[in-house]
Amino acid sequence: MKPTHHYRGLAAAFALALSFASSGVGAVDAPASQASQEMQKVVFQVSAGDPKIWNLTLNNAKNVQQELGAKNVDIEIVAYGPGIGMLKFDSAVANRIDEAVAEGVKVVACENTMKALKLTKDDMLSSTGFVPAGVIELMKKQKEGYAYIRP
Amino acid sequence: MKKSILATALLAAFAHAPASFATNWFQLQNNEQPGAAPYKFWGFIQPTYTHIESNTVTGIPATVVSPVNGANVAVPAGLRAYNGQTALFNLVGPDLEHSDQLQMFRARPGVRGVIPGTDEKINYFLLGEIGNNGLTRERPAVFSDATATFNHIPGARIRVGLGRLPLGEEAMQGVQLMDYINFTTVTEQLLNERFVEPYANASRTHAAVVGAPLAMSQLNGAFGGYRDVGVEVYDWFNRGRWEYAYAVMVSRANGTSFSDDLNPGNHDVTARVQAAYVFQGSGPKREDVTAYAWHQEGKRAFGGTDYARIREGVGAKYLRHGLRMSGEYIRAKGMIYVAPTPQFNDIGAPAFEPVDYVALDSSNKAEGYYLDVGWKFSPQWEVDLRYDELSKMTNSAYDERKTSTWTMGAQYFYSPKLRFVLNYEIRDIEVVHPEAQLTNGQKIQGTAAAAIGSSIGNRISAQLTWAF
Numbered sequence: 284m285k286p287t288h289h290y291r292g293l294a295a296a297f298a299l300a301l302s303f304a305s306s307g308v309g310a311v312d313a314p315a316s317q318a319s320q321e322m323q324k325v326v327f328q329v330s331a332g333d334p335k336i337w338n339l340t341l342n343n344a345k346n347v348q349q350e351l352g353a354k355n356v357d358i359e360i361v362a363y364g365p366g367i368g369m370l371k372f373d374s375a376v377a378n379r380i381d382e383a384v385a386e387g388v389k390v391v392a393c394e395n396t397m398k399a400l401k402l403t404k405d406d407m408l409s410s411t412g413f414v415p416a417g418v419i420e421l422m423k424k425q426k427e428g429y430a431y432i433r434p
Numbered sequence: 435m436k437k438s439i440l441a442t443a444l445l446a447a448f449a450h451a452p453a454s455f456a457t458n459w460f461q462l463q464n465n466e467q468p469g470a471a472p473y474k475f476w477g478f479i480q481p482t483y484t485h486i487e488s489n490t491v492t493g494i495p496a497t498v499v500s501p502v503n504g505a506n507v508a509v510p511a512g513l514r515a516y517n518g519q520t521a522l523f524n525l526v527g528p529d530l531e532h533s534d535q536l537q538m539f540r541a542r543p544g545v546r547g548v549i550p551g552t553d554e555k556i557n558y559f560l561l562g563e564i565g566n567n568g569l570t571r572e573r574p575a576v577f578s579d580a581t582a583t584f585n586h587i588p589g590a591r592i593r594v595g596l597g598r599l600p601l602g603e604e605a606m607q608g609v610q611l612m613d614y615i616n617f618t619t620v621t622e623q624l625l626n627e628r629f630v631e632p633y634a635n636a637s638r639t640h641a642a643v644v645g646a647p648l649a650m651s652q653l654n655g656a657f658g659g660y661r662d663v664g665v666e667v668y669d670w671f672n673r674g675r676w677e678y679a680y681a682v683m684v685s686r687a688n689g690t691s692f693s694d695d696l697n698p699g700n701h702d703v704t705a706r707v708q709a710a711y712v713f714q715g716s717g718p719k720r721e722d723v724t725a726y727a728w729h730q731e732g733k734r735a736f737g738g739t740d741y742a743r744i745r746e747g748v749g750a751k752y753l754r755h756g757l758r759m760s761g762e763y764i765r766a767k768g769m770i771y772v773a774p775t776p777q778f779n780d781i782g783a784p785a786f787e788p789v790d791y792v793a794l795d796s797s798n799k800a801e802g803y804y805l806d807v808g809w810k811f812s813p814q815w816e817v818d819l820r821y822d823e824l825s826k827m828t829n830s831a832y833d834e835r836k837t838s839t840w841t842m843g844a845q846y847f848y849s850p851k852l853r854f855v856l857n858y859e860i861r862d863i864e865v866v867h868p869e870a871q872l873t874n875g876q877k878i879q880g881t882a883a884a885a886i887g888s889s890i891g892n893r894i895s896a897q898l899t900w901a902f
Contacts, residue, residue, distance in 0.1 A: 333469075372675060377715035382813065406674075408714055 323347075323356040326424040328433040330417075332365030334375045339434040341379045344388050353387050359424060363393030363417025367400065370411045377408055384410040393417030457720045458710070459606040460668045460681055464583045464593050466548050466557045473547040478610040478901040480565065482539035484526045487891025491516050494885045498877045507874045513882045521777040522788070523863075524891045528567055530779065539897070540565035540609060542578060549582075558582045559597070568626065568657030569690060576690055578659060593666040596690060600668070600681035600706035601625050601728055602747045602762055605660035611718045613758075613808055613845065615857045615895040618822035619837050620802030624745060624766045627658030627689060629696040630792050632737040646798065646830040648772055648791040649736065655696045658689035662702060677710045677722075687732045700740060702732030713754050723752045734769050742796040743769040756810035763803040768796035770826055772833075777886055793827060800826040810845075818843035831870035832880065835887070838862045851902065857895045863887035 325347060327340050344358050360383070362369045369376060370392045380390055391412040397403070404413065414420040425431050494517050497506040526535040544561035548554045561579040563569045569576055581595035598606055604621040617626065630651035664685025671678045687702040688694055708726035715721050727748045733740040749762030774788035802824035810816040820841040827833035840860040847853050865887060871880040 372714045373712055373716050373720075374714070375716050377721070378719070381714075 321355075323351055324424075324427070324429040325356065325358055326421060326429040326431055327358070327360045328417075328421055328431070329360060329362040329366035329369055330364040330433075332368050334369075336366075336434055337369040337374070337376045338379070340369075341376060341383055343432060343434055344383055345386075348386060348388075357389075357429070358387070359389040359391065359420075359429070361391055361393070361414065361417045361420050361424075363396045367392055367396045367402070370407050371402070372406060372408055374408060380408055381410050391417075391420060393420070457718050457722065457724070458670055458677065458679055459598070459608075460600075460679055461670055462718060463559070463579075463598060463606075463608065464557075464581065464591065464666075464668070465585070466546065466554070468554065470548050470554070470557070472550050473545050475543070475545050476902065477543035477561070478540070478899055479538065479542075480540040480610070480897055480899050481536065482615060482895060482897040483536045484534070484893065484895045486524050486526060486533045486893045488520055488524055488533035489889045489891040490518050490520050491886050491889045493517070493888070494882050498874075498881050500874050501872055501877050502874060507878065509878050509882070513878065515781065516776065516778060516882065516886060519778050519781055521886055521889055522774055522779070523777065524889065525779075528571055533891075537566045538564075539567055542610075544579070555585045556582060557585070569659045571653070571656055573656075576656065578661065578690060589669050589671070590667050591669050593668065594664075596661060596663045596692065597666065599660055599662050599685065599702075599704045599730065600666065600683055601660055601704065601730060601745070602764055603726065603749050603751060603760065604762070606706075608718065610899055610901055613806075613816070613818050613855075614820065614841055614843055615855055615897045616841075616859070616893075618802075618804040618820070618824075619839060620764050620804060620822055620824040621762075623771060623824060623826075624764055624800060624802065625658075625660055628771045628790070629654045629656075629658070629689060629734075630736065630771070630790055633789055646793060646827060646833050647795070649794050650789040651736070651792050652790055655691050656689060661690050662686060662704075663688065663690075663692055664701075675712045677712060678708070679710075680707045681705065687734070697733075697735050700733040700735060702730055702743075704728070704730040719753070721754045723750070723754075725750045736769075736792075736794055739794075741768055741794045743767075744796065756816075758808040758810075759806070761803065761805045763801070765799065765801035767799050769794060770798045770800050772826060773835075797829055798827060799829045800824065801828060808843075814847050816845040816847070818845065825866065831867040832872075832876055834866040835883070836864045836866050838864070851900060853899045855895075855897045855899070857893075857897075859893040859895075861890050861892055863890050 327344060329337060329340050340360060344360065347356055347358060368374060370380065370390065374380065384390055389412060390410065391414045392407055393416060394413050395416045494514050495509055496514065497508050500507045522530055524533055526532055541564045542561050546559045547557065549556040549558065559579055559581045562575060563578045564575045569578060577596055579597050581593050581597040583591060583593045585591050602621055602625060604617055605625045631654040632649065633652035634650050662685035664683050666681055666683035668681035682705045685702050686694060687700050688696045706726060706728035708724055710722045710724040713721040729746040731744050734743050744767040747762055747764035751760035770793040772791040772793055775791050776788055780787055802822065804820060804822035806820040808816055808818040823836065823838045825834060825836045841857055843855060843857045845853060845855050865880055865884040868880060871877045
């Protein structure tokens with residue numbers, strides 16, 4: 284649990300820093316019209332096993348695309364820990380995952396979690412991508428400037 | 435009057451209706467999700483508009499050619515009086531008064547949950563029906579489901595109470611999820627049981643039946659609704675993407691009635707097995723390919739004698755990437771509900787109401803099937819096409835009648851809770867073996883039956899399903 288809390292704090296710090304950074308850029312360096320076309324980036328953390336959280340995450344992603352335009356935003360959903368069930372073949376939100384991927388959302392599963400639960404790639408949804416470690420993926424994405432959301 | 439001819443309710447004697455498919459209905463209907471609340475109120479309503487082409491009977495001739503000697507034989511005036519009349523199958527059930535009707539077809543409020551303090555090992559399911567259909571033909575409000583499930587024994591969950599029988603796919607599917615508005619004729623008429631009792635009125639002028647021995651009866655109680663009161667043992671087993679399930683139910687064979695009045699002293703045994711390969715997902719729209727088989731056997735009390743009643747079927751369903759294909763074959767022996775006779779509301783002088791003809795003995799047979807395809811080409815839209823067929827009295831060439839229906843449908847999913855369905859059904863009734871009309875009486879009645887059957891009209895239905 285401790286490492287998780289650590290990463291969560293780190294992620295929050297990144298998110299805070301990014302929010303200031305983008306505000307600054309928008310306010311000083313670019314006209315409003317140009318700023319609105321700037322590619323936005325957001326990464327969602329799913330580490331809960333509750334299908335309500337899975338649906339909420341997918342709703343958030345859809346809303347972001349509708350608000351900003353699907354072409355104007357990179358969205359990635361990272362599932363790990365108990366949240367890995369969201370991307371299993373028998374997931375309650377399987378069809379919604381397919382729809383999100385078709386709309387350009389990247390959805391990835393943590394291979395560390397899969398290994399711990401003895402899940403193979405065949406056990407996962409075919410539209411799912413994979414990353415070696417979900418938490419590391421979250422850190423990397425925040426370093427790359429992704430806003431961090433944990434529904 | 436209304437009560438006795440209600441038999442024809444949704445899809446009368448030789449009228450029709452629709453289908454859908456498979457998933458793990460045992461799990462969905464008998465169990466709760468982990469972490470479920472002690473109670474959850476839910477339900478749905480299905481207001482439905484139906485229009486049937488109000489064709490009237492034409493073509494019952496004044497004479498027929500005798501199959502015995504080639505002479506012209508007069509058709510009785512009582513039969514010719516049906517010309518110009520609207521047959522029951524062209525009226526909207528269950529009221530059978532109009533060819534156009536908007537009604538609250540189903541309205542089912544319910545509550546389900548887990549019993550606190552049982553470590554989620556006991557759950558319950560209550561659902562009422564206050565809509566206008568075969569379940570409420572005698573009382574305005576009834577229970578359609580009232581069960582408790584005990585999940586203590588690995589591999590053998592036990593459900594007790596009033597619940598669904600492990601029958602064919604349409605019969606097991608939640609009606610709020612059906613892709614069509616009406617059931618197929620084969621499912622509706624062979625599995626949605628009409629309980630009957632002997633009935634004859636000497637003051638009436640029913641003509642003698644000239645084919646196989648049929649009993650005159652009248653409906654007794656509500657339709658079975660694919661349900662019964664009893665004990666069901668069931669479970670499912672997952673092996674990777676494969677899922678195997680079974681269910682065996684011993685029940686009282688009285689439908690939704692908690693009394694033993696409709697079929698005293700008898701019981702049914704119903705069993706179903708199924709195997710599914712799951713592509714992905716869960717719930718009622720799980721993407722999978724499923725094969726299943728089921729069998730039901732029991733006896734029905736009628737006039738002091740018990741008659742065997744057997745139903746069985748096999749089927750399969752495929753759903754993947756929005757494309758659905760399904761089909762099922764069903765056959766029946768004994769207690770075949772044949773038709774109301776005559777197929778008209780009170781007419782003639784003196785007026786008489788129809789009686790319900792039933793083929794009691796297990797030598798009487800019926801069989802049918804349906805094939806269905808659907809394509810959900812966007813999150814909001816789906817189109818559906820289905821063909822179904824039912825042949826009754828296949829053991830007697832003279833009596834055999836075949837109904838067939840093509841159903842074209844469209845569904846609009848406004849939201850996960852709100853759905854609109856539009857169906858158009860092309861319906862047909864056929865006297866299968868006119869060459870088997872070997873006597874003058876058979877020729878006369880067979881000719882009239884063909885003329886009446888050919889008056890069946892196509893049906894258009896629109897339905898809204900709102901789940902809450």
